[in-house]
Amino acid sequence: HLMALAAARTALMGSVHDALTERVADITGRSPAERAEAQAPTEEPRANVLAAARAWLCDLARAGWQGIDHELVAGAAPVVSAMLPDPLLRRQATLLDGFAAELAASCPGATLDRVPVRRWADLWTRALLHTLPGAARTPVAAPATGRLLPLGIDLQEHATAVQAQVHAVFEPADGTPSRLVRAAVSAPKPDTVVGAGLWQLLRPHMSLLSAVGEGRAVELDGMPLTDEGDLVWDDERARTGEPADAFGTARVALATAADPVTAPLDRHPARIAVPVLLEGYTAEEDGEGRPVLALAGHRLPVDTDRIPTAGPLTPEALTTSGACLGLLRWDAGEFVLQPLAVETTVRKKAVAVHAGAWAGGTTDKAGARAEKAATDSVAVLRERAGKLLRA
Structure with missing residues (x-):
C-alpha cells in the first residue's frame, strides 16, 4: 500500500x-x-x-x-x-x-x-x-562531439556541500540540431567557506568553470551526454575555445535549441529550470516589495534569493538592466525567474553582469577582496587538516 x-x-x-x-x-x-531507446541494464x-x-x-x-x-x-x-x-x-x-x-x-x-x-x-x-528493481539505473550516455556555448551558472549552496550547474547550448559537430545541456560539479563544503571561496572548492574538479568565467566556448570530443541533457564531465575530453558571449548565444541559438527530455521519475514541478532570455521589460516591485519584470502585459516575479553572493550579480543590477538571461522555475504556485546574468548600459555601451563571473577567478576589486578572504580561510583549513593527518 x-x-x-x-x-x-x-x-x-x-x-x-x-x-x-x-x-x-x-x-x-x-x-x-528525442529520447533514445532504453537499453537493458547489464547489472x-x-x-x-x-x-x-x-x-x-x-x-x-x-x-x-x-x-x-x-x-x-x-x-x-x-x-x-x-x-x-x-x-x-x-x-x-x-x-x-x-x-x-x-x-x-x-x-x-x-x-x-x-x-x-x-x-x-x-x-x-x-x-x-528507487528501491524498486530497475528504478535507480544509471542514465545511458552517448559520446558527444561539438561546441559547447555556456549560458550561465546556477550555484547552489548548502551547509555541507556546494554545487555549480552550467547551463549551455550544445552544437553537435555532425550538423544535427543543437540542444540545451547541463554540466554539474559538486564538492563538500566547510561552514567557514562562503561567498567567492566556494569557487576554490569547485575549480579543481571542472575546467569548464574557468571557460565560463572567461566567456569562452568549449570544444568537446566524445564527452558522455545523457538523454536528459546531462554531460558526464571529463576534463580530458574538453578544450577551451573561442570567445562566446552568453547573450549573443541566447539571442542566436537559444530559440532553436531542443529542450532536454525528463526521466519519468524526475517529473516534478520543483525540477523545472528552463533557460530563457527576456528583453524590453520594465523592472518594478509588487505589493510585497519583491522585484518583478513587466513585459507584454505580464508580470514575472524574480527570485532574488537564488542570486549567489559568490558573484557580482545583485538585485540592484537587475533594476537598471535591459536584458536578463535566467532560469524559469515553478515555485509556490507561480512561475518565477532566477537571474543568471543581466545586461546593462554603461556610457552607451552594453555591459553584462554574470552570477558566475568569478567562477574562474577575478580581477575586479570586489571579487579580488572576496577571493583573498576565502583563500586565507581555505589555507587555514588545509593547514589544520594537515596537522590532524600528521598527528
Missing part, C-alpha cells in the same frame, strides 16, 4: 510537471529532444540492500512525521553504509543520507512547530520508488 501511495504521488506530480512544461514550451517555442544492485532501505522507509511512514525519534532515524545509517560501496546505489545512498540528516536535525518530531510536509513527502516518495 505504501508503494502504491508513493507511485500515485509521483504520477500526480508528474502530470503537473507535464502541464507546466507544455505551457513553457508554448512560450519558448522549443521542442524536446542490477543487490536486492537485499534495496529491501533494507524499503523497510526503513516503511517504518518511517508508519511512525509519521510527528513520531520520528533519533532511534528510528539512526536506522538509516547501516543501510547507507551498505549502499555506498556499490556505484549503482551511490545516488540512492546520498538521498537517504541527506534525508536522514534532515530528520535527525528535527528530532523528536513531537516537538516540531512546523513540519515541511511537501519536502519530506517528496524525498520519502523518491527514495521509496
